[in-house]
Structures are given as C-alpha cells and as structure tokens.
Amino acid sequence: MAEPDKVFAGSIPKCYDTLMVPLIFETYAVDTATLVAATSPQSVLETAAGSGAVTRALAPKLDAGARYVVTDLNQPMLDYAASRQPADDRIEWKQADALALPFNDASFDVVFCQFGAMFFPDRAAGYAEARRMLKPGGRFVFSVWDRIEENAFADDVTEAVGALFPHDPPRFLARTPHGYYDVARIRDDLSRAGFIHIEIETREKISYAASARDAATAYCLGTPLRNEIEARDASLLQLATDRATQAIAQRHGEGPVAGKIQAHVIVAEG
Structure with a gap:
C-alpha cells in the first residue's frame, strides 16, 4: 500500500464523516454493532475506528459496565471521532497501531475492525495481533470491501478521475479500499494468524x-x-x-442517486 493511502488529515476527517459515512459506512456500521453486541461482551477493542461510525452505533448496545477501547492509527481521525461521541465513561480513546497494540494478551472478549484491514501493511500480522488480544472463546469481527466493480459509485469515480490523468491515473480506491477482496486470500491470512473457525458472509446493500x-x-x-x-x-x-459527478449522473440519473455497494463481513475465532 502506498504511504499516502494512510493519510487522513486536514479537511478529510470531517468530509469523510459528513459525506462518506452516510453514503457507504453507516449501514454496515449498524450491522457490525449488532454482530459485536450479540454476545454481550464485557470488554471490546475497536481498531482502525476512523471517524467513529461504529463507535456511535455500538456504544448504546453495550452493557453499562462494559469496557470499550477505541483506537486508530490516525490521530486526527481519532480526535474527530471523540468529538462526535456523547460523553461516555466506558469508552477509552487511544492512538494505536493495529499491528502493534499496547495491551496485554487476552484482554478483550471481542476485537473488531470495520473497513480497516485493507490498510494493514501485513494483514496476517494484524490478525495475529487481534488474536493475541482475545480471551479464550473471543471473537474477531471485521469487514472489507468487495472488488471495486461491485461498488458502483467508487467504480464510477475511479474511471472518471482516471480519464483526467490518463498517463498516471489515481488508483487509491481500487488499490486500497477495494484491493483486498479475495475470500480465499482472507481465509489464508486468518489461518496463518492462528484462527481456526472462520465465517465469511458477502453482504450487498444500496448506497x-x-x-x-x-x-x-x-x-x-x-x-x-x-x-x-x-x-x-x-x-x-x-x-x-465535476467529471466524477457527470459520470455518476450519466449512470444513475439526475436528482437523488442509488448504487450498489458490497462487502465481506468476517467472524473468526481462534
């Protein structure tokens, strides 16, 4: 992954949260929160939390005495997430690298990561670190986007912007958010990290x-x-x-638009 792919700074955190979250992340955040809360965990670790879409959806679902640690590698994103979250004594905010977590072994009932694993420079190492965090019987829950061709708006934007720079097309969306979609590869990375029970469900939604x-x-x-x-x-x-706008309008019409999005949702146990 190119180093700039990890840079969420300046005005990006606010634009990400106010524009991207409602567009594609919010609907999956509800699913993730429901999945994490299903077993009534008393200790939860969120990695690569971004602007806090899942944090806001999950916190109301956790028990009053639960411990909830929210982390992200990117301090500006973490700061923005904290600013959007109502005061909650159960939540601890901490800048942390998902590949080198500053917590003791077997500290959490659930570790989860919504749409962050694609940014890990070494996914198997990141998964092994998540496994190290888990108590016996704990679950690792995460999601990744499917291939860009299954995600209409991202594909439209990539093609339109690429045509503006034909000799050096920007490929961030295809390369990183939509670059880790192969289910067999995901299973292999999880197996190499020590996970035994792996469930993967592909979920299609509308943006x-x-x-x-x-x-x-x-x-x-x-x-x-x-x-x-x-x-x-x-x-x-x-x-x-402007070019991306034209491409989306041409494919999806004027006025309100709707497009397919698709992701893999994974639950792994060691």
Missing part, C-alpha cells in the same frame, strides 16, 4: 446520495483520493469532482 455531486464530492474530498489528485495537479481537484 444513497441526495445527488450525483454529493456522491462524487464524498469520494474526491473525503478520502485519500484527494491526496492523489492534488499530488498530480491541485488545480484540477474541482474539475475531477
């Missing part, structure tokens, strides 16, 4: 936006795709957003 421009703006300004565009020519950021 909604008030307009094609809202969807295009979410991807172009609320993700590191913005970094890629600006690295090539910062003056073309608006034009890139």
Whole structure:
C-alpha cells in the first residue's frame, strides 16, 4: 500500500464523516454493532475506528459496565471521532497501531475492525495481533470491501478521475479500499494468524446520495483520493469532482442517486 493511502488529515476527517459515512459506512456500521453486541461482551477493542461510525452505533448496545477501547492509527481521525461521541465513561480513546497494540494478551472478549484491514501493511500480522488480544472463546469481527466493480459509485469515480490523468491515473480506491477482496486470500491470512473457525458472509446493500455531486464530492474530498489528485495537479481537484459527478449522473440519473455497494463481513475465532 502506498504511504499516502494512510493519510487522513486536514479537511478529510470531517468530509469523510459528513459525506462518506452516510453514503457507504453507516449501514454496515449498524450491522457490525449488532454482530459485536450479540454476545454481550464485557470488554471490546475497536481498531482502525476512523471517524467513529461504529463507535456511535455500538456504544448504546453495550452493557453499562462494559469496557470499550477505541483506537486508530490516525490521530486526527481519532480526535474527530471523540468529538462526535456523547460523553461516555466506558469508552477509552487511544492512538494505536493495529499491528502493534499496547495491551496485554487476552484482554478483550471481542476485537473488531470495520473497513480497516485493507490498510494493514501485513494483514496476517494484524490478525495475529487481534488474536493475541482475545480471551479464550473471543471473537474477531471485521469487514472489507468487495472488488471495486461491485461498488458502483467508487467504480464510477475511479474511471472518471482516471480519464483526467490518463498517463498516471489515481488508483487509491481500487488499490486500497477495494484491493483486498479475495475470500480465499482472507481465509489464508486468518489461518496463518492462528484462527481456526472462520465465517465469511458477502453482504450487498444500496448506497444513497441526495445527488450525483454529493456522491462524487464524498469520494474526491473525503478520502485519500484527494491526496492523489492534488499530488498530480491541485488545480484540477474541482474539475475531477465535476467529471466524477457527470459520470455518476450519466449512470444513475439526475436528482437523488442509488448504487450498489458490497462487502465481506468476517467472524473468526481462534
């Protein structure tokens, strides 16, 4: 993974949370929160929490005495997530690398990560670290996006922005968020990390936006795709957003738009 793919700073955290979260993350956050809370865990660790979409959905579902540790590698994203969360004494916010977690072995009933594993430079190592955190019988819950062709708006934006830079097309969305979709590879990485029982479910949903421009703006300004565009020519950021808007409108119509999104949801036990 390219180093800029991990940079969520400047205006990106706010744009990510206000634009990207409602567009594609919120609906899966509800699913993840329900899955994590199903066994009434008393200790939960969230890694790569981003702007806190799942944190906000999960906290009300946990027991009053539960311990909930929320982490992210990216301090600006973690700060933004904390600012959006109602005061809650059960929650501890901590900057942490999912591949080198600063907690004792067997500390948590559940470790979970929504749409963060794609950013791990070594997934098997990240999964082994999650397994180290788990108490006997604990569960590791995480999700990853399916291939970009199964995610309509991301595919539209990638093609449209790529055409603006034909000799060096920005490929962040295809390379990283949608680059870790092979189920056999995911199973192999989990097995190498020591997990034995692995369940993978592919879930299709529909993404909604008030307009094609809202969807295009979410991807172009609320993700590191913005970094890629600006690295090539910062003056073309608006034009890139316009081209992405046109591509989405052409495929999905004027006014409110809807497009397919698809992800794999995984539950692993050691």
